[in-house]
Amino acid sequence: MFSAMFISLSKCRSTLINPAFHFRPVAAILALLRAVQVSSVHYYVFSVEVSVKEGDSVTLHIDLQIEKKEGCSWKFNNIQIAKVTGDIPTEYGQFTNRLKLDHQTGSLTIMNTRSPDSGVYTFRTFIKDEETTKTFSVTVYAPLPVPVITSDISKCSSSSENSSSLKCSLLCSVLNVNRVTLSWYKGNSVLSSISVSDQSSPSLPLEVEYQDKNTYSCVINNTISNQTKHLCISALCRICSDEVPLYNDCGSTEVLLRLVVTALMGLAAVAAFIVLVYDIKSRRAE
Structure with missing residues (x-):
């Protein structure tokens, strides 16, 4: 599920809410929005749910154009695991040697995923004085056993x-x-x-x-x-x-097929042996 939230951080001047708020909610909300002054720093927050099978690789796509001077960082459950300074990526903790960070787009690839890798991944960067944050909720599923x-x-x-x-x-x-x-x-x-x-x-x-x-x-x-x-x-x-059956009709067709194939292979081996013996005797007779 994708969601996006735009938050403008600024100093807010005190605003008295008219008692009519209870009767005119739209007007009251518009009044509150007008009371917020837009600053030069913005947060763009996105949320994505991702599922992956244990052992597979997964890429958390950012698809931005990041300049060298801007850099970016990734956190896993609020603990930093990777960052890019200039064009040099650095990895930390349990993900060492299992991460691939694209320093141009910010996308992060996790290789050979494990169950403990399930959690919240947060991307953060500044682009033209605007802070961009994108959050991924990743679930790693272990291989399923046969019932x-x-x-x-x-x-x-x-x-x-x-x-x-x-x-x-x-x-x-x-x-x-x-x-x-x-x-x-x-x-x-x-x-x-x-x-x-x-x-x-x-x-x-x-x-x-x-x-x-x-x-x-x-x-x-x-x-x-x-x-x-x-x-x-x-x-x-x-x-x-009843005694336990030696075989059952559910698998009888498969069993019969295997027996036929085995018998044919045995006959082919015997025929090849006979031909070989005959060929050897013929050469000796010459």
């Missing part, structure tokens, strides 16, 4: 029950995440979701029928990325008397 789906074995269905009414209790969970939303999807529709802002390990339950043929998936997402885990009902849902 884990488990079944509650203690709630497995009895084989004596009607197969059409068998229920399977599932749980989707992730560990040590923040500023994320965890959701269950049925096809493209959201069934349920939970959002967390602080560091935590959220989980989300789901109950499905044993013979349900719909497509379910658990998704974790934040502002810039997401991870999806698809549910295989036949692999996780079983009746109490």
Whole structure:
């Protein structure tokens, strides 16, 4: 979200506000504005929200034309991290060797971002006696883990029950995440979701029928990325008397394809060996 605020600093003469202020607010505000004398120093304040994935680089764009004599500086949470004097940039603190400061435009690039880099970055310079300040609120997001789906074995269905009414209790969970939303999807529709802002390990339950043929998936997402885990009902849902299957139909196509490819590669290797042996024997016979 971009916002801009223009503030003129000056000496303000005392102004009596007419009691009519309560009834004529527009007139009262105009009177206050006329009471402010414009000085030669101005502040242009801008605010920008920026999101970046941990490990990536991010550039905080200023896009000004800065003269050597003017210079500029950057602060992170009110602590100076970089400045330009003349055309020589200087870095400080935790960002050493990870910053690239454009001394002509003032733009700052942060490389190999880390979670502790989240915070408020403030740019400051003077151009023709006018102070320009631009503020960025940066959030660095750690890579998202793939959700884990488990079944509650203690709630497995009895084989004596009607197969059409068998229920399977599932749980989707992730560990040590923040500023994320965890959701269950049925096809493209959201069934349920939970959002967390602080560091935590959220989980989300789901109950499905044993013979349900719909497509379910658990998704974790934040502002810039997401991870999806698809549910295989036949692999996780079983009746109490069933043994754990050696394979499941959700991955059977992929498994079969891998077996076919492996078999073909094996046959090709055997054929190549036979041809090689035959070629060697033929040469010896000559």
